Amino acid sequence: MLTLNLTEASYVGRQVLGPISFGLARAEVVAVCGPSGIGKSTLLRIIAGLHKNYSGTCDVGGKLAIVLQEPTLLPWRTALQNITLLAGCDETQAQQALTDVGLGDRGSALPDELSLGQQRRLALARAVAAKPDLLLMDEPFVSLDAATADEMMALVERLHARHGFAAVLVTHAENEASRLANRILRLDGQPARLVA
Numbered sequence: 001m002l003t004l005n006l007t008e009a010s011y012v013g014r015q016v017l018g019p020i021s022f023g024l025a026r027a028e029v030v031a032v033c034g035p036s037g038i039g040k041s042t043l044l045r046i047i048a049g050l051h052k053n054y055s056g057t058c059d060v061g062g063k064l065a066i067v068l069q070e071p072t073l074l075p076w077r078t079a080l081q082n083i084t085l086l087a088g089c090d091e092t093q094a095q096q097a098l099t100d101v102g103l104g105d106r107g108s109a110l111p112d113e114l115s116l117g118q119q120r121r122l123a124l125a126r127a128v129a130a131k132p133d134l135l136l137m138d139e140p141f142v143s144l145d146a147a148t149a150d151e152m153m154a155l156v157e158r159l160h161a162r163h164g165f166a167a168v169l170v171t172h173a174e175n176e177a178s179r180l181a182n183r184i185l186r187l188d189g190q191p192a193r194l195v196a
């Protein structure tokens, strides 16, 4: 589903990532951990095609969707429209996606009428409604209270079991990584590499 062979990645003259190679099989979930500022989001952005300043190869073998820390919803569109417009699915599928994340009765709500946890669930529903082969998640549980984060992790587990997407989860929380991932990759050093 993913084959990454990086030799380096930089921002305007500053190298952030060194040689990094890994692959991801169908339905496999990998967590990328490491200290703040080490380059976890940069690695995810390379896989998403959002960061081009790198050397090496990154091959994604299917459809990709991404869930960012900020839910990045269209504020003037309803929850249902945020799914139909951006995931490219019909209303019935969007309504099912909302139901799957426990927002079945909030389809007509605007994003700012939803709590942060609900907005995160909506962003996750939208990503999954796009039927991705590879789901990228950048700190999707950050700044949620413990109970809401736990609920959201259970939701990711259920969606993964049902849809079978492969996933890359960027997190600095060991408990999230060990709960959700088949494999944990750790970044460290300057420029960052994978460490054991």
Ligand SMILES: Nc1ncnc2c1ncn2[C@@H]1O[C@H](COP(=O)(O)OP(=O)(O)OP(=O)(O)O)[C@@H](O)[C@H]1O
Pocket (backbone or CB within 6 Å): 011, 012, 016, 034, 035, 036, 037, 038, 039, 040, 041, 042, 043, 172
């Ligand atoms: N747009 C940018 N321009 C220049 N430098 C950047 C840019 N984005 C990130 N960086 C730098 O690249 C390094 C890696 O950033 P990145 O966001 O990938 O780290 P991270 O491991 O995801 O951090 P965190 O856990 O704090 O989110 C940091 O030193 C950061 O300051």
